[in-house]
Structure formats: C-alpha cells, structure tokens
Amino acid sequence: MYREQLALSEMEKLKDYPILMKDYTVASRDGFPLEVRTYRPASAEESARLPIYIHLHGGGYVFGNIPSEDAICTRIAVMTNVTVVNLNYRHAPDYAYPTAWEDTVDTFHWVHDHIDELLGVPSQVVVGGISAGAQLAASLTLRQNMAPDALSRPKLAGQVLMIPALVHTDCYAPIMEQMKEPSLSSFVQNAEAPLINKAAIDKFTSLLKVQSPDPKDVRLNIGLATVEQLKDMPPSTLGICGLDPFRDEALFYGQKLVEAGVPTDVHVFDGLPHGFRRFGDQLTESKRWDKVMEDGIKWALSKPEPSGKFEIKLE
Numbered sequence: 001m002y003r004e005q006l007a008l009s010e011m012e013k014l015k016d017y018p019i020l021m022k023d024y025t026v027a028s029r030d031g032f033p034l035e036v037r038t039y040r041p042a043s044a045e046e047s048a049r050l051p052i053y054i055h056l057h058g059g060g061y062v063f064g065n066i067p068s069e070d071a072i073c074t075r076i077a078v079m080t081n082v083t084v085v086n087l088n089y090r091h092a093p094d095y096a097y098p099t100a101w102e103d104t105v106d107t108f109h110w111v112h113d114h115i116d117e118l119l120g121v122p123s124q125v126v127v128g129g130i131s132a133g134a135q136l137a138a139s140l141t142l143r144q145n146m147a148p149d150a151l152s153r154p155k156l157a158g159q160v161l162m163i164p165a166l167v168h169t170d171c172y173a174p175i176m177e178q179m180k181e182p183s184l185s186s187f188v189q190n191a192e193a194p195l196i197n198k199a200a201i202d203k204f205t206s207l208l209k210v211q212s213p214d215p216k217d218v219r220l221n222i223g224l225a226t227v228e229q230l231k232d233m234p235p236s237t238l239g240i241c242g243l244d245p246f247r248d249e250a251l252f253y254g255q256k257l258v259e260a261g262v263p264t265d266v267h268v269f270d271g272l273p274h275g276f277r278r279f280g281d282q283l284t285e286s287k288r289w290d291k292v293m294e295d296g297i298k299w300a301l302s303k304p305e306p307s308g309k310f311e312i313k314l315e
Helices: 001-012 068-078 099-113 131-147 173-177 198-206 247-259 274-281 287-303
Strands: 019-027 033-041 052-057 083-088 119-132 157-160 238-243 264-273
Touching: 001 068, 001 274, 019 068, 019 099, 019 173, 033 068, 033 099, 033 198, 052 068, 052 131, 068 287, 083 099, 083 119, 099 119, 099 131, 099 238, 119 131, 119 287, 131 157, 157 173, 173 247, 238 247, 238 287, 247 264, 264 287, 274 287
Parallel strands: 052 083, 052 119, 119 157, 157 238, 238 264
Antiparallel strands: 019 033, 033 083
C-alpha cells in the first residue's frame, strides 16, 4: 500500500495538469489478461497523434501495479506531451522468468496493433522503466534490435533506463573481471547500502526461479551483450545511483553502448541510493530524476547523433 499512497500524494501535486486515463485489457500469449492504463495529456488536440512511451514499473519483480505508477506516468505524459502506456506485468514468485519479459514483448506488439486507436506514431515509440522495469525495457529494446521478427515492427525510438538491473547475480563474474580493483565494485562497496542491499537483490532475483542462468542469455543479461549485438540500438538514457549495488553494470553497459556507436546519455546521482526518488521533495535530486526521465524521452525522439564519447553527467 505504501507505493499507492505515495502515488496519491504525488498526484495531488499534479492536480493542475489534467490527464485522460483509459484502462485496457491486453491478452498475453498464454491468454492471461494483462492490465494496461494509458495517460494522454488533456491539453493535446483530440485527434492529434502523439509519441508513445511504454512504462515498466520497478519493485524487484514482485511489487508495483497500475495505481502505484499513476503519478509517474501522469507527469511524463504532461511534461513530454506523449501518451504513456503503463503495463502491470506479472510478478514473481507466482510467475517465474521469463513471464514478465514475455508480457512486455506482448504489450509492445499490442501497442503497434492498436496504434491508431491510441492515436500514436509508429516510429515514435519509446520504452523505459525503473529498476526491474528498466531491465524489462532494456531486454525489449535489445530483442527488437536482434530478433529475426523485429523487422515486422518499426524500430523503437529510444530507451530510458533508470537504476537498471542488467545482469543476473549468478552471471556477474564478467562485470567483476572488468574491474581494475574488485574491492571497488558496487556489489562490494554498496553491499550494505540503504533501501536495497546486496542481500535483498539476491532474494528478489531468486524469486525469478531462473534455472542455471546462462551469461549468454542476453534476454536476462542485457549488460553482457556484445558490442556487435548492440550496434544500431536506439538512443539510450541511463540514470544511475552512486550508492546502488547495480551501479557498475549500468555504467559498463553505457560504455558498451557508446562503443557500439549508440547515442547514449549517462546520468549519475552521486552518493544517492537505489530508489531515492520515493522521498520526493525531501531530496532536491528528485527534480533532477524527473528531468532525466522526461528529457530522455524528448532526446530520443529528437533522433540524436552519437557523440562517440562516454561521458557521465553529475548535474
């Protein structure tokens, strides 16, 4: 209930920004009815086609729902003038890997199948998420860049990955091998970090019930994809917390995207823990968090060129 109460409090601050919400049921590949809610700024002309942002909530693959994301999705829709599609994918432990991943792909296809009903623009679909949701977003983006059937849909316009989990904990060795000094790894430095520590990550990950995770399974281990596999990926924004066990896998992924020639924008919230945004106005960096998400969508839609440089933005 905490997430829903927080969303209600945040929605109160957005009362001057009218939003049009509509609920849908999306049939997954196994027939399960998935909940989806769309958010369209009321200020948009009634018949205007808008870009679409597919939002995937965080919560360790276990928590989160449609109402918990109302404030986030409303803010994004209003501030970026897009229609937000909020998916309530199925959760562990009742639904093991790869159910949530498949729900994400199925909803992506649903968006394109209903693009006219949603008044969307097929070439302007961006995906993003927070924490576990960012992993799902990153996995979808990589899939659409690699899968044989990807050409049946327009290429994703971009991805916005906030505090993403990108590597299964049992497949982390390649990340450690890239460290000049393993003791500086975020899995070591931030093992006892507030809000989410290494033990909690191990617990949440175990609930996915992945049998013998394979480092080469890039649907799960997006962060271990090769530079060759990442070529032609769409513009990518990453928001990374300095006091987060997930920090290093996200930084290495951003670096690899740059090496692959992908337009990449990397933002670090120095000294802040995973999920700090829940504290809202109590932390000044919460406004920057919102801006990184909003600007990431607008930046992707602007079709930026790659800089060829790996730069970390701290403010």
